[in-house]
Amino acid sequence: MLAAAFALLRRDLQLAWRHPSDLAAGLFFFVIVSSLFPLGVGPETALLQRMAPGVLWVAALLASFLALPRLFAEDHRDGSLEQLALSGLPLPLVVAAKTLAHWLAAGLPLALVSPLLGLQFQLPVDVLGVLLLSLLLGGPALAVVGAIGAALTLGLRGSGMLLALLVLPLYIPVLIFGAGAVDAQLAGLSPMPHLSLLAACTLAGLGLAPLPTAAALRLALE
Amino acid sequence: MPPVMLEARQLTAQRGERLLFANLDLRLARGQALWLKGRNGSGKTTLLRILAGLHQPREGGVYWQTAPLTTGLATTSYLGHRNGLKDDLSPSENLHHACRLQGLAVTETAIEVALAQVGLDPLVQELPCRLLSQGQQRRVALARLLLEQRPLWLLDEPFVGLDDQAVARFLDHLRHHLAQGGLLVLTTHQPLDAASLGVPLAELQLSPQFH
Numbered sequence: 001m002l003a004a005a006f007a008l009l010r011r012d013l014q015l016a017w018r019h020p021s022d023l024a025a026g027l028f029f030f031v032i033v034s035s036l037f038p039l040g041v042g043p044e045t046a047l048l049q050r051m052a053p054g055v056l057w058v059a060a061l062l063a064s065f066l067a068l069p070r071l072f073a074e075d076h077r078d079g080s081l082e083q084l085a086l087s088g089l090p091l092p093l094v095v096a097a098k099t100l101a102h103w104l105a106a107g108l109p110l111a112l113v114s115p116l117l118g119l120q121f122q123l124p125v126d127v128l129g130v131l132l133l134s135l136l137l138g139g140p141a142l143a144v145v146g147a148i149g150a151a152l153t154l155g156l157r158g159s160g161m162l163l164a165l166l167v168l169p170l171y172i173p174v175l176i177f178g179a180g181a182v183d184a185q186l187a188g189l190s191p192m193p194h195l196s197l198l199a200a201c202t203l204a205g206l207g208l209a210p211l212p213t214a215a216a217l218r219l220a221l222e
Numbered sequence: 223m224p225p226v227m228l229e230a231r232q233l234t235a236q237r238g239e240r241l242l243f244a245n246l247d248l249r250l251a252r253g254q255a256l257w258l259k260g261r262n263g264s265g266k267t268t269l270l271r272i273l274a275g276l277h278q279p280r281e282g283g284v285y286w287q288t289a290p291l292t293t294g295l296a297t298t299s300y301l302g303h304r305n306g307l308k309d310d311l312s313p314s315e316n317l318h319h320a321c322r323l324q325g326l327a328v329t330e331t332a333i334e335v336a337l338a339q340v341g342l343d344p345l346v347q348e349l350p351c352r353l354l355s356q357g358q359q360r361r362v363a364l365a366r367l368l369l370e371q372r373p374l375w376l377l378d379e380p381f382v383g384l385d386d387q388a389v390a391r392f393l394d395h396l397r398h399h400l401a402q403g404g405l406l407v408l409t410t411h412q413p414l415d416a417a418s419l420g421v422p423l424a425e426l427q428l429s430p431q432f433h
Contacts (some may be wrong), residue, residue, distance in 0.1 A: 001325070003322075003325060004322065004324065004325045006321055007319060007322035007323050008319075011308075011311075011319040011322075011323070014311070014315075014428075015308060015310055015311070018310040018311075036424050045293055068356065074308075075303075078304055078305070078306065078309065079302055079303070079304025079305055079306035079307075079309060080306045081307060082274075082300065082302055082304070082306060083300075083306040083323075084323065085275075085276060085293050086274060086275070086276070086293050086296075086298055086299075086300055087295075087296070087320075087323045087324045088294060088296030088324055088325070089323060089324075090294060091293075103301050127294065138305065147235070182228075221276050221277070222276070222278065
């Protein structure tokens with residue numbers, strides 16, 4: 001069963017790889033938006049550093065949201081979702097594998113480039129490390145929570161706007177803990193409480209989100 | 223009388239406000255075929271999807287060997303209007319992934335054989351599916367049925383887009399499937415008779431109900 005889930009993960013990564021432009025779009029958005037801020041507010045170090053955690057986290061969050069509507073939409077359109085439902089693989093496992101592939105393709109690159117973008121805000125090296133870590137820990141939470149919204153809005157007209165209304169409010173705790181961790185490190189405090197809470201969000205999401213997502217997919221199939 | 227494998231009891235389904243069918247009973251044993259007939263919109267696809275477990279009937283249930291049939295049982299091959307192929311993958315990649323997802327270990331040779339059995343031109347086997355014609359894509363979807371080797375085949379208009387030669391070829395596979403004790407429920411507007419499947423072909427006429 002795990003081998004089958006792994007096969008699905010590989011298929012989704014292969015599909016993502018065939019369309020690098022889709023992946024690049026989110027990454028590009030992240031890079032551009034977070035580069036515009038230093039240009040807009042000027043080179044004052046204190047101000048940039050003060051803004052950096054929030055700006056970088058919001059930009060990463062919106063960039064990861066961009067790819068979200070595609071998570072199940074393609075499989076729904078071409079009938080693959082029906083076949084996945086009939087494959088014998090439990091639907092929550094299908095959801096978990098697809099979400100993981102989605103995060104690897106769309107979320108992980110954002111986390112990996114974030115230290116470079118942080119340089120533009122003149123963040124010290126240790127803060128860049130915490131920024132990377134916070135995005136690595138929080139990114140999967142964004143993906144699994146987003147998956148619920150993506151499944152609920154599957155096949156609806158104008159689903160993009162609805163998806164934003166559903167999902168973005170749920171991103172708030174992740175944003176607060178994520179930006180909080182970077183902020184704490186900047187202020188010379190320990191980022192650990194924030195990072196622990198972020199990891200807790202991710203673990204809770206991984207455990208709880210696939211079930212409602214699978215239920216929403218069943219509804220979308222009807 | 224061979225034992226009944228697939229049984230539907232007291233199925234009631236509606237689409238929107240309209241009742242499609244009510245208290246529908248259905249039994250199918252090994253090697254038996256059922257042809258769902260009816261006008262457009264009479265509920266043939268809905269019934270097939272209920273039998274597959276993709277759609278919940280308003281009332282009633284579907285049973286496989288007397289246990290409730292769920293999608294987790296992996297008994298069913300379903301071919302709907304959509305082929306379930308990824309546009310960006312080639313036919314062989316599509317089949318490879320479809321089998322791996324079901325935990326079937328298939329070799330490249332087995333996939334090539336299946337694609338040859340449905341008569342897919344070897345020249346297009348490595349092209350992305352989006353470059354294939356409608357009929358060629360349908361052939362790939364039919365090749366999936368051959369590889370999955372599941373007992374119950376639910377086929378929704380399987381012949382759409384196929385040329386005469388492909389239809390004849392696929393009827394051979396249906397005959398083979400039934401001869402091996404498989405079950406078949408299909409809808410088609412193509413004329414079929416008992417001789418084309420080699421077994422008595424039961425028919426079920428669906429007519430929309432009004433109330």
